[in-house]
Amino acid sequence: MAVEQLSEEERDSWLRALPKWSSCRDGAAIERKFEFSDFSEAFSFMTRVAMIAETRDHHPEWFNVYNRVEITLTTHDAGGLSLRDVKMARKIDALLA
Amino acid sequence: MAVEQLSEEERDSWLRALPKWSSCRDGAAIERKFEFSDFSEAFSFMTRVAMIAETRDHHPEWFNVYNRVEITLTTHDAGGLSLRDVKMARKIDALLA
Numbered sequence: 001m002a003v004e005q006l007s008e009e010e011r012d013s014w015l016r017a018l019p020k021w022s023s024c025r026d027g028a029a030i031e032r033k034f035e036f037s038d039f040s041e042a043f044s045f046m047t048r049v050a051m052i053a054e055t056r057d058h059h060p061e062w063f064n065v066y067n068r069v070e071i072t073l074t075t076h077d078a079g080g081l082s083l084r085d086v087k088m089a090r091k092i093d094a095l096l097a
Numbered sequence: 098m099a100v101e102q103l104s105e106e107e108r109d110s111w112l113r114a115l116p117k118w119s120s121c122r123d124g125a126a127i128e129r130k131f132e133f134s135d136f137s138e139a140f141s142f143m144t145r146v147a148m149i150a151e152t153r154d155h156h157p158e159w160f161n162v163y164n165r166v167e168i169t170l171t172t173h174d175a176g177g178l179s180l181r182d183v184k185m186a187r188k189i190d191a192l193l194a
Binding site for chain 1: 107135136143144147150151156157158159160161162163
């Protein structure tokens with residue numbers, strides 16, 4: 001099933017619903033930065049995100065150093081941001097709610 | 098215990114012993130890029146590296162997207178490359194030997 005890129009209007013609307021995420025790459029992706037108390041906590045979080053990613057077959061671009069994690073979500077197949085990224089961002093937010 | 102930065106001579110000598118790693122950041126760090134068959138394999142590798150990192154209390158800067166992992170090692174306390182990075186690189190290499 002083809003994944004469709006969000007329209008600019010949809011994107012803006014979803015971004016308002018995801019206040020912790022920022023638009024990046026000219027609107028083609030969203031990113032969020034996380035800070036934990038130490039590496040163990042950061043990597044535990046990453047492991048939970050990895051499970052979500054694998055289950056949904058939708059994988060983040062991410063960077064970690066010690067207690068910091070930066071996640072970027074985009075849908076390569078759609079050439080930009082899709083509903084899959086929005087859903088993934090919500091799942092990730094829910095881990096920390 | 099203070100961690101000492103490697104001299105340029107030591108660095109060159111160690112880099113010859115670590116052919117899969119490249120010097121970066123003007124010699125202040127080393128990096129290696131890995132490619133796996135899929136995300137599951139990449140993240141399994143990352144989990145093993147995380148265990149090593151936590152055990153040694155020496156943590157990588159790393160990036161992952163799907164089956165690719167990029168690891169950068171440097172010793173912030175030493176302001177550059179130290180023997181801790183070299184030992185860590187050898188441990189990481191050993192995981193894939």
